[in-house]
Amino acid sequence: MRGDPIHGAPPPPPPRRRGSLLERAVERYGFQPGAGLRPMGPAPARQPDAAEPPPPPVPARAPQPIDRARLAERGMLVPGGPVSALAEEFRLVKRQLLLAAREGDAARSRSVLVCSAQPDEGKTFCSVNLALSLAAERDLEVLLVDADFAKxxxxxxxxxxxxxxxxxxxxDPTIDxxxxxxxxxxxxxSVLPAGARSDNDTELLASDRAHALLQRLxxxxxxxLMVFDSAPVLAxxxxxxxxxxxGQVLVxxxxxxTSESDLREAVALLDGCDTVQLLLNAVSLQPRGRRFGSYYEAEEEA
Structure with missing residues (x-):
């Protein structure tokens, strides 16, 4: 008679249970028991996702003085100078830009590109005056970027x-x-210069690095708030x-x-930005016509 099924052959041993995470770490990496879990061999390599230390702070640079006499000779705004018709005109311009900056994306809308359709239409004159006017605001720090790399x-x-x-x-990724x-x-x-001239400036601006760098700024x-003085669109x-x-373009x-055909072509090429505004420059006014600045002059004569 066959053996009693209750007292028959012993059942197979249960499968070996894997040790705890700590036990497996001891077996795999050779930790020495009782030694504070210090590895007996060389230290394991640093994990690639470990947090890198922040970059060292940029050393403070001494401010460079603006040549106010040169600005006055060129008919531009002079920091600290009296209120003029030109100052009032750029006050109006900047108010529209600041309004769009508050209503748009918090970061991107604070970047304004100033350009023109063709050369010699006053875009540097306007970008510098706009930056000087914006710098008078109490809650802004203006960065004027020279982005006309050819000139x-x-x-x-x-x-x-x-x-x-x-x-x-x-x-150069090593340059901060x-x-x-x-x-x-x-x-x-503050001013960010254009830098050394390059034959592939457009390709550099279209790169992922440019996107990341400008976002960082x-x-x-x-x-x-950044003001870019750019090259003429059709040049x-x-x-x-x-x-x-x-976030904003000011043509x-x-x-x-400026001809209407040039203006239409330039605006069409700037379709990468949703907000494009026009700034009329070199307008001739009648000597006795209404103009900003006369209000302040009348007050001084009274």
Missing amino acids: PDVPDTLGISSGPGLLDALA VEGCIIPTDVPNL ERANPRR ASTAAALAEHV VVRADR
């Missing part, structure tokens, strides 16, 4: 020295763009590339020069 005129207009700038930071910014003696106004300081392709990175239209 960078912003440092010369302000009478400051240039240096490494935007193109250098785009071409914040370290290229030049503070001025005008409160709340936008978000580094919630009080910062260089950089303005169209920059339009994809900004300078010279009353006695």
Whole structure:
């Protein structure tokens, strides 16, 4: 008779249960028991997702003085000067831009591209004056970016020295763009030079690095508003590339020069930005016509 099924052959041993995480770590990495879990061999490699230390702060640079006499000779706004018709006109312009900045995306709408359809229509004149007017605001820090890479005129207009700038930071990942910014003696106004001229400036501006770098500039300081002085739209392709990175575009239209066909073509090329506004420049006014500035002059004569 076969054995009693109750007292028959013993059942197979249960499957071996794997040890705890700690036990498996001891077996795998050779930890020495009782030694504070120090590995007996070399230390394991650092995990790739470990947090990197923040970059060192950019050393503070001494502010460069703006050449106020040069600005006055060119008929531009002079920081600290008396209120003039030109000052009032740019006050109106900046109010519209600031309103759009508050209503739009918190970061991107604080980037304004100033350009024109053709050369010699006053876009640098307008971008510098706009930046000077914006710097008078109590709650802003204005960064004027020289983005006319073929003819960078912003440092010369302000009478400051240039240096490494935007193109250098785009071409070389080891260059910190914040370290290229030049503070001025005008409160709340700094300048980012164009940098060394490059044959592939448009490709650099269209790169993922440009997108990340410009976003970093936008978000580094919630009080910062950036004004880009760009090349004429129909003379260089950089303005169209920059339009994809900004929240507002201001096209300078010279009353006695810009043709309607040029203006339409330029605006069509700036379709990377949803907000495009026009600024009429070089308008001739009647000597006795209504004009900003006469109110203040009358007050002084009274």
